[in-house]
Amino acid sequence: MCWLCEATKGNSGDLSKCFTDISPTAMWRRTFCRSFPWNISPNYSLIRGFHISMVVPDLLHVWNLGVARDVIGSTLKTILSETVVFNAPTLPTRLLLATLSLRQFAKQNRYPLRLKKLTRAKLIWKSKAYPGFASSGYDAFVVMRWLESILVNHTRRYMEIATLLWCSNQAISLMYSAGQFLTQIEKDNLDVLGGMFISLFLSMAKKALDEHKLMWRVKPKLHLLCHMFSSPRFINQSFYSTWMDEDYLKKVGKTLSLTPMKTAQKRLLQRWCLSIPKNLD
Secondary structure, three states: OOOOOOOEOOOOOOOOOEOOOOOOOOHHHHHOOOOOOOOOOOHHHHOOOOOHHHOOOOHHHHHHHHHHHHHHHHHHHHHHOOOOOOOOOOHHHHHHHHHHHHHHHHHHOOOOOOOOOOOOOOOOOOOOOOOOOOOOHHHHHHHHHHHHHHOHHHOOOOHHHHHHHHHHHHHHHHHHHOOOEOOHHHHHHHHHHHHHHHHHHHHHHHHHHHOOOOOOOOOHHHHHHHHHHOOOOOEOHHHHOOHHHHHHHHHHHHHHOOOOOOOHHHHHHHHHHHHHHHHHO
8 A cells, every 4th residue: 555665554464564553663664675566677777776665655745635534524624513712603603704714715825716705515524424624735735834723722622633633733834844854853853743643543533433423534545644754764755745736736727728638738738838038938
């Protein structure tokens, strides 16, 4: 389940390398880059100087479009099920109050927000499904910041969640504000903050499982996040996030939709070249 190590989901009954073991002595940690994840070597692996550790997890998809969505969904489902943070008698009213609070927070901090309003559908709020957050990666960043701010005054009731949000926001911010290579202090701080987040997340997931609740979903992206927080390398993995790549694909997709299928690739390149002089001017 991981190209960087030999971690497993534990489905076969063998838990020796299960990725939910996050202890310093976990077996999967000893297998970091010890073997290749393929039977037939891809062409890029034959490039001189290539090493499997060069294939880096994408922070945008691992965090913003991955684990953060699960954190947001479970957090909002928890606090909106009660009247502690948003004091209103019905869920629709609490959702409205939460939306107003979120939009005000985004405006005050000058965060562009694509999300129009918080709804049950946006939070994947169903009886037989794990909650999530159906919106963009940048919206996930804004909502995580907002959740941390609104729970500051409710730490007595939501201590674990508030700590989890703080740790993750601090860890991600550290990565995006650091240089291309982490200093020893930055690496140590990332290891501690990330480790606290992973530990708290798994603790709440176990508690939910014991109570037969579909909350705090544990999936392989959590394991990739663990690699990013405690990597033996000093590279700043936020530099490999595909934010610009995603924007580029969205833009060229519009051009592709206007060209015939058989000549789409050539026409796309021609039109892209035609726009270069204008953009340079």
